[in-house]
Amino acid sequence: MESVSFSYTTRSSYSNFSNVHSSTVFIVQEGVAAAAYSFRTAINIVILPILCVMGLAGNIINIIVLRRYGFKDTNIMLLASLSFNDLVLTLLHTIIKAGDIIKLVDVEAALRVIAFSAIYLNAPHQILVSINVCHVTTIAVERAIAVCFPFQASRLFTAHRIKWSIFVIYIFPFFMLTPAFFLYEHKWIYSPKWNISIAIAVETQFYTTNKESILIYLSVVAGNLFSTVVPLVIIASCVIVMLKLLQRRFSFPDKTSGKKGLGQKGMKMLFSVCVATILISVPGIILLNYCSFSHLTSGDLYDLLMDTSRMLCQLHASTNFILYVTMSNKFYKSYQDVLGCSGVIKQ
16 A cells, blocks of 8 residues: 555656646746747847848948949959948848838738748848858958968959959859749638738749758758858958958058058958958858758747848848948048038038
């Protein structure tokens, strides 16, 4: 009788512990879900709209200012092309995230915007982000060669070659990520909850037939290329430029003037663009590729990581103009002239 009683008590205690454990896990999951929802709301309703407005205004002004210098200088060509890509990226991102704002006033319209954006605009968004990183990679490599081989750099990076490089920068990511355009298509279904027909993503026949090979290609080949290999090139190039800048700083602390000083300032500005890409854009790209090509399924964590990734990428696309202004007096004066506020500032 004692053993039976002990056995019953043990089972009862284990059952109670199991119930308490399950309740605790449920409460934690609910807390995580609530926190994730709060963060996502702050990102989509507050932070991203502000960044998109900054990106649209800043990159339009960038293009206007850079155009005033002409496109004979190779650095101006690269910066103008980067600003154009950032402008298109911001426009696309504004459309993708418009559904979260529209949802506040019209749920039906918001559901359609969100659905079609997820199905048809995610692939172009990833391509534009990859084009952004390729731009910065080209700038970083050009700066590294310029500081290591200053006499050969002007012969290597001619205006003609930079134009071809920019052409390749746009074509290469598009070519590498083309399969991403053919993964999903929309299908209309009736939603009893909203009493409307909504579009949902369904796999295309092409994706269903070749799913394993497509996933391997997008995750192992293209995914690793743009989320690992290219960022490593940027980091290596930036380290080389940083070491050279530090070496020159300590070797000639007060003797840099004239044309040499202007070259130093231009180098620092382009170097700052590269460093900003590493600190802001690369983590976003890693999260984007992780969410897109891992086995992580849709849920609170997946949605939060995707929103964080897009926020980081948009932060980089929206803040380059701040680097131009703060790192170059020439750009700062040009911004004043474009905005018509130089006279006010002087007063």
